[in-house]
Amino acid sequence: xxxxxxxxxxxxxxxxxxxxxxxxxxxxxxxxxxxxxxxxxxxxxxxxxxxxxxxxxxxxxxxxxxxxxxxxxxxxxxxxxxxxxxxxxxxxxxxxxxxxxxxxxxxxxxxxxxxxxxxxxxxxxxxxxxxxxxxxxxxxxxxxxxxxxxxxxxxxxxxxxxxxxxxxxxxxxxxxxxxxxxxxxxxxxx
Amino acid sequence: xxxxxxxxxxxxxxxxxxxxxxxxxxxxxxxxxxxxxxxxxxxxxxxxxxxxxxxxxxxxxxxxxxxxxxxxxxxxxxxxxxxxx
Amino acid sequence: xxxxxxxxxxxxxxxxxxxxxxxxxxxxxxxxxxxxxxxxxxxxxxxxxxxxxxxxxxxx
Numbered sequence: 001x002x003x004x005x006x007x008x009x010x011x012x013x014x015x016x017x018x019x020x021x022x023x024x025x026x027x028x029x030x031x032x033x034x035x036x037x038x039x040x041x042x043x044x045x046x047x048x049x050x051x052x053x054x055x056x057x058x059x060x061x062x063x064x065x066x067x068x069x070x071x072x073x074x075x076x077x078x079x080x081x082x083x084x085x086x087x088x089x090x091x092x093x094x095x096x097x098x099x100x101x102x103x104x105x106x107x108x109x110x111x112x113x114x115x116x117x118x119x120x121x122x123x124x125x126x127x128x129x130x131x132x133x134x135x136x137x138x139x140x141x142x143x144x145x146x147x148x149x150x151x152x153x154x155x156x157x158x159x160x161x162x163x164x165x166x167x168x169x170x171x172x173x174x175x176x177x178x179x180x181x182x183x184x185x186x187x188x189x190x
Numbered sequence: 191x192x193x194x195x196x197x198x199x200x201x202x203x204x205x206x207x208x209x210x211x212x213x214x215x216x217x218x219x220x221x222x223x224x225x226x227x228x229x230x231x232x233x234x235x236x237x238x239x240x241x242x243x244x245x246x247x248x249x250x251x252x253x254x255x256x257x258x259x260x261x262x263x264x265x266x267x268x269x270x271x272x273x274x275x
Numbered sequence: 276x277x278x279x280x281x282x283x284x285x286x287x288x289x290x291x292x293x294x295x296x297x298x299x300x301x302x303x304x305x306x307x308x309x310x311x312x313x314x315x316x317x318x319x320x321x322x323x324x325x326x327x328x329x330x331x332x333x334x335x
Contacts, residue, residue, distance in 0.1 A: 165324075
């Protein structure tokens with residue numbers, strides 16, 4: 001089970017509302033390589049991992065991804081807070097506002113709703129861990145694009161934190177892959 | 191939110207982040223003693239700090255983790271997305 | 276230089292093999308991290324990692 005803690009993993013500071021940046025950030029909230037995809041991917045794949053350690057790692061990283069999802073959601077919420085519909089008219093978010101007002105709906109930067117088709121769980125631990133490592137790289141790249149799309153020092157700062165987490169998770173998944181491959185090799189011998 | 195509360199929350203975030211990093215490290219290096227000792231030390235400091243925070247500002251968690259004064263305090267303080275850090 | 280003739284590389288390969296019994300073709304590996312100096316809690320949160328060897332700042 002999970003227990004909610006009433007705080008963010010990393011503090012979010014937002015200078016002022018920014019409709020365009022809110023829209024771009026949706027990539028990491030409800031897009032293919034979003035924090036939501038990451039959380040659901042790892043928390044789904046963990047059931048069929050061959051070692052207890054790897055089940056633990058996927059549980060723990062999956063849990064941290066939920067905290068990241070909350071951070072991205074908070075940034076979007078703050079960037080849209082108090083923006084009146086008149087200002088959304090003719091902007092990239094006009095269509096979004098029509099359907100969701102100022103709610104934080106899991107869709108990507110182009111408005112495509114989140115789907116489980118963004119993730120895979122093959123039941124093959126080597127294959128799944130490769131997907132996880134690729135996912136961390138894709139998310140890192142997306143964060144780099146996002147960092148270059150904003151001048152807000154608060155948003156930049158939080159994005160840099162999230163980007164660095166992708167690097168650390170990649171390392172841990174790589175170590176898990178080493179262990180799983182070793183484990184599978186042992187089984188083949190006997 | 192008063193600056194002292196923000197400051198305490200920041201310290202909790204810092205210690206908890208160290209605990210997260212050490213958790214993930216220990217997940218793939220479970221036999222190593224030094225990070226384990228650091229993890230246990232960090233966790234003790236974190237728990238103390240959380241208790242101090244909760245005495246002043248109310249529960250950081252419900253579901254049987256933290257107790258509450260009357261009336262039910264869980265929703266008294268602002269939610270994380272409404273806090274100006 | 277060929278990795279087989281490079282003593283530093285040889286040492287590195289030995290280290291890797293101490294952890295994984297056999298390094299095979301068509302398999303991916305990541306070097307094992309070793310526990311060393313860590314950042315202070317404040318610096319760790321600011322940087323996004325506790326480990327200096329995993330810190331990869333982005334220059335923009």
